Amino acid sequence: MSAAQTLRSLLARRELIQAPGAPDPLTARLVERAGFPAVYMTGFGATAVRLGQPDLGLMTLNEMTGVARDMVRATRLPVIADADTGYGGVNNLMRTIEEYAQAGVAAIHLEDQTLPKRCGQLSGATLVSADEQVRRLKAARQTRGSHPMLLIGRTDALGVHGLEEALDRARRYFDAGADLVFVDGVKTIAQAEGIARGLEAPKVLSVVDGNETAALTAAQIQDLGFDIAFYALSTLFTAARAVADTLAALRRDGTTIGRADQMMTYAEFSEVVDLGRYQAFEQAFG
DSSP: OOHHHHHHHHHHTTOOEEEEEESSHHHHHHHHHTTOSOEEEOHHHHHHHHHSOOSSSOSOHHHHHHHHHHHHHHOSSOEEEEOTTOSSSHHHHHHHHHHHHHHTOSEEEEEOBOSSOOOTTSSOOOBOOHHHHHHHHHHHHHHHTTOOOEEEEEEOOHHHHOHHHHHHHHHHHHHTTOSEEEEOOOOSHHHHHHHHHHOOSOEEEEOOTTSGGGGOOHHHHHHHTOSEEEETTHHHHHHHHHHHHHHHHHHHHSOSGGGGGGSOOHHHHHHHTTHHHHHHHHHHHO
């Protein structure tokens, strides 16, 4: 069964799919080891880890699909990938769909921002018309053809035009052929509840640390009627804080011994990266 077919099977159970964000393949492995059913390849995180820069549409198609391919190779989990706006006009969009499908991801989301796009949590986004995005989603659907990769129609209208416009766009994107819809930029529980009430289509909620929605439990998100929950930044922010604290301790104390209980051991890390598999193979055939 392909990753996309696995994700479709999980969705058919009508149980919330928690998909923590991973900026890189190592984090994807950690998500799998923690027992989650899917992983979210976050564009915010991929940009931060690969470029050390903010999520302002700076990553190219080749860079993003490169991260996607590496992540698919590193984990058995279905990978749900950020495909930004599709990286150009309709012909670019056609190539985007083909490249992500060939990379082996289970699903992608396409957003309705103009270029240059920006993180959905930031102000200042501008949108293409709903009609244009409907045409683009229809083009994406036709390009996908019989391939099982799911298409998620994302709208950033919530922070630009408000809830009603976001709901209207999401409905239109579902009618255009998106398998799920995703209203991004949700910051409050009231907004999440409004989306849940206003959309009957299968839907995604992005839970961003620091926002009110971070207090929602998985059970509460499922009760609201969402099918997938992204936790796009939790692993990235946790790792960044841990690294900063260890470096501060090393600079202050001249040693990391005081941080030892906050680190994996060499053996634990070797298990995460599957060192034993390579050692056994080398022993058998080297």
